[in-house]
Amino acid sequence: MTKQGVVVPVPEAAVAVPPNTAPLFQYPPPRAAPGIAVRKKYLQMGAAAGAGAGARIGGGGWVESMRASSPTHARAAAALAAGVDEERYAEWMVKHPSALGMFDQVVAASKGKQIVVFLDYDGTLSPIVDDPDAAYMSDTMRRAVRSVAKHFPTAIVSGRCRDKVFEFVKLAELYYAGSHGMDIKGPAKGSRHTKAAKAKGVLFQPASQFLPMIEQVHDSLVEKTKCIPGAKVENNKFCVSVHFRCVDEKSWSTLADLVKSVLTDYPKLKLTQGRMVFEVRPTIKWDKGKALEFLLESLGFADCTDVLPVYIGDDRTDEDAFKVLRKRGQGVGILVSKHPKDTSASYSLQEPAEVMEFLLRLVEWERLSKARPAKW
Numbered sequence: 001m002t003k004q005g006v007v008v009p010v011p012e013a014a015v016a017v018p019p020n021t022a023p024l025f026q027y028p029p030p031r032a033a034p035g036i037a038v039r040k041k042y043l044q045m046g047a048a049a050g051a052g053a054g055a056r057i058g059g060g061g062w063v064e065s066m067r068a069s070s071p072t073h074a075r076a077a078a079a080l081a082a083g084v085d086e087e088r089y090a091e092w093m094v095k096h097p098s099a100l101g102m103f104d105q106v107v108a109a110s111k112g113k114q115i116v117v118f119l120d121y122d123g124t125l126s127p128i129v130d131d132p133d134a135a136y137m138s139d140t141m142r143r144a145v146r147s148v149a150k151h152f153p154t155a156i157v158s159g160r161c162r163d164k165v166f167e168f169v170k171l172a173e174l175y176y177a178g179s180h181g182m183d184i185k186g187p188a189k190g191s192r193h194t195k196a197a198k199a200k201g202v203l204f205q206p207a208s209q210f211l212p213m214i215e216q217v218h219d220s221l222v223e224k225t226k227c228i229p230g231a232k233v234e235n236n237k238f239c240v241s242v243h244f245r246c247v248d249e250k251s252w253s254t255l256a257d258l259v260k261s262v263l264t265d266y267p268k269l270k271l272t273q274g275r276m277v278f279e280v281r282p283t284i285k286w287d288k289g290k291a292l293e294f295l296l297e298s299l300g301f302a303d304c305t306d307v308l309p310v311y312i313g314d315d316r317t318d319e320d321a322f323k324v325l326r327k328r329g330q331g332v333g334i335l336v337s338k339h340p341k342d343t344s345a346s347y348s349l350q351e352p353a354e355v356m357e358f359l360l361r362l363v364e365w366e367r368l369s370k371a372r373p374a375k376w
């Protein structure tokens with residue numbers, strides 16, 4: 001592979017660094033934005049084709065794996081949480097306490113640091129629904145996210161294609177990383193320093209050369225899965241989702257076999273699984289964790305201690321971002337889940353309603369911190 005990425009300056013004012021007037025955090029921090037050098041480095045990283053960070057699905061575990069993301073499993077887990085294994089749930093909550101319950105501790109970690117907020121979309125900002133095209137975000141959630149972006153640099157990191165997630169969120173003041181981070185509309189070099197630069201955004205697309213292949217695989221998945229009632233194939237530009245939420249459980253293994261059979265012709269694509277969905281993605285070493293690092297670096301926060309990334313997500317693909325935060329030894333990973341799950345996140349929130357409460361509390365805390373004399 002010779003050319004993996006495309007960096008395109010975007011002239012319109014769609015990507016602007018939100019104004020930050022907080023007296024406690026120094027923002028923008030006194031360092032140069034990395035711009036081209038950063039993008040070059042990330043292009044090289046993206047060019048390294050390989051296994052990728054997401055877990056492949058293989059062997060005989062397909063249907064078990066599909067079951068694990070089903071509502072039936074969720075009900076079983078709810079039963080566990082409700083009392084069958086209260087001890088296990090309580091243990092999990094000790095390891096991943098509520099970000100609302102521990103709010104003071106979460107914000108205390110931001111002492112002297114710039115908070116940067118990363119938000120997954122489905123299951124985090126919008127409730128999970130049967131029809132992926134109807135996963136609307138409420139107006140109250142939109143207002144909460146808008147308020148957050150007034151105080152902190154804020155990005156949406158989603159498996160959906162960027163245009164689609166923007167259609168749902170409708171906030172031009174955010175950064176967007178679609179296709180599991182493979183389509184980033186991020187800050188332009190110097191965007192915190194000049195008005196002209198603020199009016200620009202930059203596109204980073206490390207999987208651009210996979211575009212024709214993804215189109216092909218999308219078309220053949222649509223064709224092949226026609227015979228499975230309820231199956232839905234979604235084109236997410238640099239990846240494809242095959243939904244089985246509305247497929248009868250008896251047809252799951254047939255669907256899995258069909259998807260696998262299509263992919264045998266595409267060794268450069270890999271298959272992972274999300275919430276009742278198969279995700280077909282290029283085998284480049286790029287994921288939501290890499291997108292988080294890219295955005296932080298673009299904002300001027302590479303290898304530094306004065307930033308606190310807060311990442312909230314509910315999906316397996318969000319684990320890549322939680323792992324990055326763990327590895328950096330910096331930041332707050334918050335898993336949205338009502339049930340105990342293996343996760344690298346530090347905290348938990350139960351559902352989008354709690355995410356909204358957390359975001360509003362963050363805004364209120366920031367507003368009040370401006371009013372009170374600085375303690376640090």
Ligand SMILES: O=P(O)(O)OC[C@H]1O[C@H](O[C@H]2O[C@H](CO)[C@@H](O)[C@H](O)[C@H]2O)[C@H](O)[C@@H](O)[C@@H]1O
Nearest residue numbers: 121122128129130132135158159241245275277
């Ligand atoms: O990274 P995300 O923003 O969480 O996107 C992951 C996938 O989300 C969507 O699917 C999920 O939500 C749907 C709507 O609630 C639901 O019907 C589906 O079962 C879930 O898997 C989206 O449609 C996918 O393309 C994303 O990859």
